[in-house]
Amino acid sequence: MSDRIREAIDFAITNGILKYDSQFNLTHAPICLSPFGINRETLDYLETTTPIFNELMVKVGEDRDFLNAQLEPVAKTDDFIRRLLQIFSGAELFHHLQISRNDFLMTDSGQSSLKVPKQVEFNAISNSFIFLSSQVYMLHRHLVKRLTCDGKLVVNNTLDEVVDAMAEVIDYYGYPGARMLMVVQDKEQNIFDQRGIEYRLLDKFGIQTMRLTLEEIAERGKLKEGHLAIDNKMIALTYFRAGYSPNDYTSEAAWQGRELIEQSTTVRCPSVGMQLAGAKKIQQSLAKNGVLELYLSREQAQKIATSFVGLYDLDEPVGDMSASDLAIQSPGDFVLKPQREGGGNNFYDQDIVKMLESLNPEERKAYILMERIKTPVENSVLIVDQVTEETHTVSEIGKYAACFRDMKSIRFNRDTGYLVRTKAADQNEGGVCAGYACLNSLCVKED
Ligand code: ADP
Ligand code: MG
DSSP states (O other), X not given: OOHHHHHHHHHHHHTTOEEEOTTOOEXXXXXXXXXXXXXXXHHHHHHHHHHHHHHHHHHHTTOHHHHHHHHHHHHTTOHHHHHHHHHHHXXXXXXXXXXXXXXXXXXXXXXXXXXXXXEEEEEOSOOOOHHXXXXXXXXXXXXXXXXXXXXXXXXXXXXXHHHHHHHHHHHHHTOTTOEEEEEOOSSOTTXXXXXXXXXXXXXXXXXXXXXXXXXXXXXXXXXXXTEEEETTEEEEEEEESSOSSGGGOOSHHHHHHHHHHHHSOSEEESOHHHHHHTSHHHHHHHTSTTTGGGTSOHHHHHHHHTTOOOEEOTTOXXXXXXXXXXXXXXXGGEEEEESOOSSSOOBOTHHHHHHHHHOOHHHHTTEEEEEOOOOOOEEEEEEETTEEEEEEEEEEEEEEEEEEEOSSSEEEEEEEEEEEEEEETTOSOOOTTTTOEEEEOEEEEOO
């Protein structure tokens, strides 16, 4: 192993770029040695559209009529969405904090080296790598003199930006000594990413965090004059790092925990409406003609719509065929998606054909088809489990943002940094903890 690689691994371990593997052995998180290069114009596009996407999603997350109309057909066969809609129908539209990550893949523009970002999805709940992406930026800053990055590293301070937003919201809640509740899974491979947030919040602002599963919240939580209290401690902000998947609700007690949170005045990050607004069905509905303009100015709508690729109902006509027949004819040009978050749920290639031929008419409404984004392949050095490999890769950029809505208006709406995941070009999905994708940074090439 070269000195450079050894140093990168040691830096990663020293600075908490860690995870548990699937057997719960401690290891460094997968990292990419060479930052991902983009043009200034691409970075500007990502930065200027971030607040627009946030404004859109906050408005959609409060639009009961729109969410119900779009998601009720899905809820007929998808119990998880049905249950969330039920909670949403009883939930007050209280204040909520949105910590989002909007993911993009780059496409070739056909001219020079300019890359055009295309939206993969807007993640509205449990966005990970807030701590680890900041640490990977520090890793690259440390190594920068020896890196093959012919541009300027883009500063990434997501951890502080997000923690500052959390502290501001907890202060706004105005209950002295109130804490943050982090809703977590019982076993978490990515725990260090969560601990990084918890420790910075305590260190910088003296704010305590309680980590509980939904079941534990049901058992130990109570409403106290409308506030959420856990073991008699007041909770100003409830931050979901679990609760995005049906696997987090394997008992009725877990649903009771969720309902208790939703009945209280705690600031939710995110609200159930925002969680629903992040559904893939909603992404597809927003891409239909004229829908963005219901929430945004024409100029804003045009700006963000340039990042959309084709998004379809299965039975929607595309030219003289249905989207689903088109996907059966050329499955390599599509991704088939159910209403799930967290990776590993989508269908590609021949699996699309099998699924499309087996779904019944009701089940078809719970899926969408998305045009497959063809992203340029580069060469990168990946380090996974102390093993180094130089290989063909593709990179995905996530833009983090924090947006706080109180009873009256949007109080802040900020860009809070980025995540880059670089994966082998032959991998469809990019889960860092499943070992597929490597954490990376951005550098800007001035040309
Ligand atoms: P999840 O909610 O499971 O994260 P995503 O829609 O983000 O679902 O898809 C997971 C991964 O699959 C993405 O991070 C991306 O790497 C890949 N992917 C998703 N949609 C597309 C697409 N339209 N074209 C190419 N790759 C895609
Ligand atoms: Mg995703």
